[in-house]
Structures are given as structure tokens and as C-alpha cells.
Amino acid sequence: IIQVAFIDGVQWVASDDSLMYLDNKTKKFTTAYFAIDHTQPFSVLPIKDLSHAKGIYAVAGAYSAFMYRVSDEAGKKKLVFNNMLPNIRRTYSIHVDPSGNIWYSQAEGLFSMKNGKEKEHHSEHPLLASRINDIVSLDDGSLAIATDGNGLLVYRDGKITHHLTSRKDKLASDICRKIFTRHNKIYVASPGGLSIIKYSNHQVADMETYTDAEGLASNDIKDVYADSNSICVATSAGITTIARNRPDPRQVKGPPFALTHITSNGKVLAPDSIYNLDHHANSLHFEYIGISFRAPGAVKYQYKLRDGSAWQAAGAASLDFPFLPPDQYHLQLRASVKNGPWSEVSSFRFTISPPFWQKGWFLFLCLVTFLSLVVFAFRWRTRRLSQRHQAQLQMQNQVTYLEQQALQSMMNPHFIFNVMNSLQHLINSQEPHAANLYLADFARLIRLNLDIAAKSFISLEEELAYLRLYLSFESLRFKESLTYTITIDDELEPDDCEIPAMVLQPFIENAIWHGIMPAERQGHIWITIRRQEEDKIHISIVDNGVGLTPPGHHRVRTHESKGLKLTKQRLDLISKLTGISLHFDIYDNKATGNCTGTVVELTLPMHYSM
Template identity: 35%
Template sequence: WVGTTLGLRGICGDSVCFNPTPARVGKEASGILNVRIFAMQLAGDRFWLATQQGLIYRDSAGKWHPYKSEAGPGKQRCTSLALDGSGNLWVGTAQGLYVINQQEVRHYGLQSGMLSPDVLSLYYDKPENHLWAGTARGCSVLDLNSSLPEGRENPLYITSVNLADSVLHYPERIVLEHEQNTVKVNFIALDLIDPGGVEYRYRLQGGKSEWHTTQNRQIEYSDLAPGSYTFTVQARSRGQGWGEKQELHLQIIPAWWQTHWFIGAGLSVAIVLIIGAMKWQTSRIRRKEAEKRATLERVNHLEQQALSAMMNPHFIFNALGSIQHYMFEHGPEKANNYLARFAKLVRKNMQGAGKTLISLEEEVERLQLYLGLEKLRFEDRLTYSLKVDDALDPKAVMIPSMVIQPYVENALWHGLMPRKEGGSLWIRFSKRERYVYISIEDNGVGLEASKKELKVGHVSQGMKLTEERLAHLSHRYKQSLKVSVRELRNEQDEVSGTQVELYLPLILARDNEELIGGQVS
């Protein structure tokens, strides 16, 4: 092997030929193709090279590697190599002398008595067992007959801790108040030979626990949170390993408002206040909504009462006309019987006038009274039928007050009575899904003929008021109250009567125990 300024070359056989060497060594090291080779040494199964870029060796398998050791020469310029009788490899560098064996790596420099750390060449005197080192300031010799000089351990001390208003000397453990959360830790490693070559590493467990290296002898920590910390520091001289650790235990006592019990109590109080505020706000919103709802209900009820009050005179006017006609036709004696029934019907109407809803049972009873009166008046000219489907409980089902009777009156007066022979009226109540279905059917003159019977421009006051009431009820119950009127025809396409169909929401008494302005009947 030949070391050159352009790398390592090999001589093969009897002829002079140069084999190329690797352009790279390992994954990160630069190659030995164009690097300057200062020295070569065979030691055991390794072939060592001292190069411009550090120490390189070739293993028994023929692979090249950069020599890596925390205490070794690293990538600094290696100028010379020597192997002593004990198998130790000596490496000369510009920063001192290194010895490498299987157990450890040691460094020797000015602190070991050398004339200069800049080693230019090495020579091992095997008979005398001496190592000669040629340096920039002369030749130094090491007697290897005695044990190798040990690398020294430099004493390390944590000398003081600076606080804002005081200094604590040689502390091992300090306890501080919460406002004393800025500290400066001072330390020193004694190296009288090479004081500028001392390096420190430190960490703060309980804070940022990774190691940091520095040549400063003071470390500052500010704004430390309450808690327990351990400050650890180590030192090493140039080329030496890390020495023993020195530790400082530090505790910062939390303020009373930083303690766990206070934080827990504060969180509990905050949670209680937040929940209380949310409940109060929810209650306030509900109360306002209830007040708003009650106001709207009251307005709707007053409107319903007003419409009912307007309908009562309309009914009474029609009934008084019937009484007058009955007296002329049948005389006072029969008229008294008619008046008694009429008084009962008026009383029923007055009882229902202040209510928004009444039971189906009460409505059927009122219709029976009304139709019975009209039957007394018209005798054989009027027949009627009133049926309630078994699916409906008359006592439990609630319907709007004074809604059905105007349609019955209209069918009687404008559908049946224009016929000389009179006619029949059929009223049916049944259940259809979420509605109470009501059918009012007559076999009178029909829709178009009844309109012609009315005076020009006349509008049925009872029908008009009923439509207004249904509009209010539809808004209140958020359901459409459907009403349809159609003319009936027979198979010969002749008019056979009129049918009114109502779809009222199915309301049960248990769901409407509190109605504005009146109790449920």
C-alpha cells in the first residue's frame, strides 16, 4: 500500500500498478481516493490510515470504516501512527496524542507534560519500550515500561445559585417561594493545565430534560413553574470522557392560588356558576316564551269569545223567528213547550260561549236540541239522523265550540226548506287518522239553487264568523282545519243535495287540561 496526497494506492505483484481505492468510506465519511494519507499502520486484523480528515481503518473483510469514538480524534487531521509492544495504537494529531486499545481511548497533551499538542511524527523504540513524539516545539518521550499515565479527573463544583436579591453558596438543595422563579446556577471544573479546554454538559430534570453542552460556567433559568427540579452538570477536559455528575435539587413552592386544592375548588365553583347561569338563562327564556305563548293564547281566546258572542245573537235571531212562526201556526200552548226546549238550548249555548273547546258529547246534545226544535216546527217536512262512530269517545274527544251548528242551520234553511216537501239531514262523526271527520249531508235543492234563493249581495253571517274562527283555530293548533262544500248528483246527473265535510284536529281532553279563558268541558 502507498499513501499519497491524492489518496491510497495499492502495488500488486512484481509490477508497479496502482489499484483505485474507495471514493467513499461508510455512509457519511468522505472517500480516501483524493484525501491526503499521512501514515499507515497494521494492528492485528485492522489496517489503519492517518488522513487529513481523520482516522480510517480496514477490517478483516476488506471494508473501510471511519473510526468513531466520543473521546477519539474525530475528523481532525491525524499526522502519524505507531503500534507499541502491548498492541496499543498511538495516533498523533494537531491537538495532542491519542492511544487506542480495546478498552478505552485516552488523550495526552500539555496537561500530560508534552512540549506541544501539535504532534508531527511518532516512533516506537521497541528495545527500550519508549514512545517518541516529534512536536512543533521539540521531541517528547513517554516511558511505557511504567503504567500509562492516567487521564486526570478535574474536580467539579456547583459553587453558588444567584437569586434576584441574594446568593446561596455551595447549595445541594434549595427551596424557594413562587416569586423566586428565576435562578442562575454557577459551577466550575478545576483544570490548571488546560483551563480553556474544559467543556460542560447540563440538563434540568422536571423541565427540559435533554442534555446541552457549553463552555460557560453559568446557566440561567427564568419563569420556572412551581414544582421540583434536579439540575445535573458534568465536565470533561479536552479529549477526555465526561466526569462525575454534580446535582442540585430545587423546589419552588406554589402560591396558594396555584395549589391543586385551590385550582380544583376554583374549577368546581366555576362549573357550578356556569351551570347555574345556564339554568337561569334557560329558565328565563322558557318563562318569556311561556309569557309570550300565554299572551297569544289569551288574544286568540278573546277573539274566539268575541266571535262566539257574535254568533249567539245570530242563532237567537233565527230561533226567535222560529218561535214566532210556531206560535202563529200552533198556538200558545204548544209554543210554551217549544220555548222550554229553546231555553235549554240557549243555556247550553251560553255555557259554551266562553270556552274554546267543548266535548263531542256536549256538541251532539246541543245539535239534538236544535234539530228537535226544528222538527217541532217543520214536523214531517224534516227528518234527520245524527251518528257518532264507535272509534270516537264522545266524552274524551274535544272539538271547537259553535262550529258545526252554523253549517247545520245553513243546510236546513237554504237546502231543505226551499223544497215544499222538505227533506232529510244526515250528520256523521268519525275518526280519520289524526282528524275528526264530520259530514253534514242533505237532499235539498243543491248548492247553486240555494245561492239563488239568497238575496243579491247577502252573505251568511254565521258562515262568515265560522270561517274566521276556523282560521284562528288552525293557527293555534298548527294544523289545517279543512272544510269543503260540494253539490251532490244522482245517476241521472240530477242535483240530489249538498254535502259539507269538516276535518277538525283530533284533540283529547287529557292533552288540554288548561285552556285560556275556560275549563275543558
């Protein structure tokens, strides 16, 4: 059966293979026959839709749609061919409006035919180009259009005035199969249930939805018919009749519901009591039941664990809450049959006490302990910083003291006495020009001494300038029997290198006094400075004196000059202040197999931070 229609007091039934009507005399269904007409090129069967108005029977078939007029012949109804659609295509639905215009849908969408002329409407809007399952006229002259996936459309004067969907308007489904209208109401059959839309004055006023929760045999609705007394709904599971004067099923109370069993860590609790549970008993299990004889498998449950929280879906028959945190709880449960009303709420109040380490007195004790530790740590840290600061001040004072001692060592009376003797010799030898130059250099040397004495670190260029002056005086004193060579790596910029002030002069002085002078021969000192790593310099001072173990001696010389001792102490203190290891090595120069002098090697950083 495709469709049942009441036309002019006659009940018609359309099927795949025939068109029948109920004979009012015999009260039996009789098959109507089609008059043979050679202008009808195709059979109308199987029938897909049927509509009637203005004496025209519009029948949609598998290949096209045809218009007939009915005549009685020998007591039987005969359908006489009147017209057909201009295109030969499958027609899904057809409708004759009160003005006699024919509306129909094919694969391309919506069409109409007025006075024998066809008009395409699917180009007016994309929704009109979709598949259309049914078309009916509304009291205000609009058309209600059931689409196959795009919801319900209300069409008037070439425009879609309303578009109702399941998501936006709570339509039962976007797949609309059949439409029935009566008394300003639109009944929409769909696979999701029955939607009843109140439509008046070109406006949608209200919408109701009926499903199996309201008593339908199934949500899969095939067709619908309504009169003043009842609504007849054809479903895939049978026919359901809804009486209009019965109570609204949505106003009926929900199913009987009860909270039946409660356990806490396996211990049974009474549902009507209030419990204060230990923090170890924080795993709870709840069992409950909602009763529905009509749809026992359709009962659903909701719960909330605290007042003010949102309802959440619950399991079919039980709830488990493992390891609940300490807090006050108010469990509330309710049941419903599908989309029906909710039952009365069953509740259970309980409190899970916090462990002692989360209680106020313990937290206060921890806070007091923590603050005491902070105060103790702060005082200890302050004392340590003060001690460290005092130690740094002491080391800096020692460095300053050693720098002053080194300055005194450099300008010792013997050196000054020798310079004065050399100056006297030049004056007595009638060499006033040389004496003036010698005196000017001596003044410059003293000036450099005073400048260096005020600094802890100087540039390598300043140190070398001082050494050149110092060696020039010593060379003059030795009557040209002392020479020297200073070699600097091309990769080094002396102005960009920083070394401790007066760190090289004690080694030069030691080489002259304890290496070259005892050798009693032409002396030479080699000073070589090169870059060792990215931020370090290597300085070697080599002399050709007697060395640490002179020939004919079996013991190494153990004498250490005051200048060397002061230099070693200064380097140790600077190492402690900067955290950089500073040291030097002194050994015999045995490059030729014999003791031919002494080698001093220093490795120093290029920059310091104190």
C-alpha cells in the same frame, strides 16, 4: 520536513528539496545524492513519502514514484535508480510491504506493483478510490490505510476487513494523516487528536484517544512515533512526548471547582444552607468557577436541576433560572477541562413554595364551590327546561283547542242549515241526480273535516281539495252568483308543501259573508299561490266585495269573524312553538282607485318542525 525514517540503523530525513541521512561517524546530517541515470525521465524532488523493505527504497515524488538501491561511494551514500511506476502521476503515499510488493496511492486511489506488474485496487471498493494519505503493513499481513476523510481502513486479500470512523468508532477524526504500528497497536495521527488502536488476531480490541485535554500541545497531529518507553507526537504547536509509565491522564481527578455566589431576586443566599423560598423569590442566579492553569479557557461545566435528570451544558461562569415554577430542586454542578475527567459535584438544595391559589386547601375550596355551582346550574337548568316544556304543552293544548274551535266554526249550524235547504230544494225540484251528487260531496266534506281535525299540519293539496268542496257548496247556495279562481305557481308541488290545517277557510268564509254578500252583485274570489323564496310560499285571497271601507262610509269595518280570530291565535301559537314568524295582512283592494274588495296576504314556510 516531510518524513523521518529509521532504515537499517540509519536515520533518514525527507524534505521538499533533498533526502538526508545521519552520518554515524560525524553525527551530522549529510545529503544523499542521486546517481545520474538517463532512464529516469523526471526528478524525484520534491519528495512526498518514503518507504523501505528488501533493500528497496521507494520514494514518492510530485510526478511519480521511483525505486532505488543504496550504495556507499567514497564514504557517501548514493541512490542508484532501480525502477519507476508505469504511470507518470502525482503519488500521495508509497509503501513497500515485507514481501517486497509496492503499494501506492494516486488520484484514482490505491494501486500495487508486484514483479513489475501494476494492479488497480480502487475498483474493488469505493473507499479505495478516495485519497489515501498513508499505508503501512500490520503484523498479520494486512494493510492499514489512512484516508483523507473516510477514516481508517484495514485491507487484506482484496477486501476491507475493518472501517473505523469518528462517528461509529470514536476515532479522533475521519481525516487520517499518518500511521505508525508497534506491538499490535496502530497509532493514527489526525487533525482531531491521536488515536491508539489495539489490533490483534485480525480484530480491533480497544481504542484510546489523546487530545490537548490529556496534555498534547495541540489536537492538530502531523506525525507520531512510539517505542517501548514513550510516544512522540508531532503537532502544529510543537512536539509532545508521552511517557508510557506515567498515570493515565483520564484517571486524574477533575479541576478544582466551587459554587461561589447565589442570589434569589437579588438577595444573597448561603451555598451550604437549605432554603424554602416564597413563590415571588423564584428568579435565581448562580456563580461558580473551575480552575485549570494548563488550559484556563478550556474549562467546561455541566449542571442538572433535579435528581435523576440528565446533565446539561452550563455557561462559562454563571447560571440564571428566571421564574422557576414551585417545586423541590437540587442543583448540581461540575467542571471538566475539555474531554478530561469531571470534578467533584457541588450542590445546592432549595424549595419554591406554591402561592396560596395552588395549595391544597384553596384547590379544595374551589372544587367545593365549583361543584355547588354545577349543582345549582343543573337544578336551575332542569327547572327552566321543565317550565319550557310545560309552556310548550300548554301552547300545544291551546293549538289543539283552537283547531277544534276552527272545526266547529267551519261546520257551524248556519252552514249546515244552508246545505240542508239546498239539498231540500234539489229534491223538491225533482233533481234526484243532482241531489245525490250534492249529498255525496257533503259527505266527503264532512269526512275531510274529520281527517283534518286530527292533524296540525296538512299538505297544500289537501287544503285546496277542502276549499274546492267548500266553495262549490257556497256557489250552489248563491245560485251561481259566486265564482272562484285558484291559481298555483308551476314551480310549486302542492303535495310537497305543508301548511297549518284549516288556515285558509276562515279567510274565504269572511270574504263571502262580509265582502260579497253585502255587495249584492256577482261575486268572485281569486286565490293565488306562488313561491316567494327558496322555502316560503305566498298566498293571496282577493274578492270583489264591498271591502273594509264600503263606498259612502268614512269608517273602516272593525268586525272580525270568530274564524279569523281563531286563525290569528293559532298562527301566533305556532310561531312561538316553531320560532318562525307567521302573520297575515288584510287591506282594501285599491288597484282601480276605488274600493273594489278586500285583499288577504299570507307568507308561510313550506315545512314546519315542532
